[in-house]
Amino acid sequence: MLHLKVIDAHTHLPIGKGGLKRLIKACEEANIVKCFLCGLPEGKFGAGNESVEKAMKEYPDLIMGFAYIDLGRDNPHIIDEYYSRGFFGFKFIEPPKPYDSDEYFPYYERMEAYSMPALFHTGIVARGVKTDERGITSKNMRPICLERIARTFRNLILIGAHLGHPWCHEAAVTMLHNPNIYFDISGGHTFQIALTIHSRLHYDVDAGRLLFGSDSTPENIIKYLHYWQIILPQLGLTRNEVESILYRNALNLINKARK
16 A cells, blocks of 8 residues: 555535544544645535635644635625635535526636635535435536536636546536646446546546545545555556655645646
């Protein structure tokens, strides 16, 4: 098993007392030197933006905050506020319209101006804790929805989560043709993601723009990391490519965003 520095490009802060300490402990055990900590709608599986802001101020060398934006409901000028508060990027999930709707372009325009990357949930979305989920549909979050955004805002870095599962091949082709699109390999659909990497590696799958992410509880981070450390070489990736997915690709993304 490889013992490398790691950047976790998709994490959330558990709700409740002690959540941050659990995350910090997990990062130390997994040799994670940076993590993209994403806010969520309040009460949906993880903590909101206020908790993320506190965490990134307490651990500035480790935590890079991604503020959750409620597309179509938050004013686009909120981008300015989160930039001034020190957030690194933004997190999107469950939009009422497809991500590439014209209505959302003012958000992306402001993000591009600030060189702040966007992490989009792509693919199937889990059922939430709300009793009323009318209007939520995974088709608004298909990977192909990132294409028009990437073509329009060429200096905006877009990260799609979960390799777009179950539309993993769609995600791979979308990434191939748009150099400012990355995809993380986070989440519980690791087997299907691995199959896509194996079948499309060096065709559609660009190992230079895949990112390790856990998107799980702190106690499960090490499990997902070990899984990918073991399986990626068996899928045909070189040691250099594995190191890139676990660390260097995210580091390059960070450096691009900070220019």
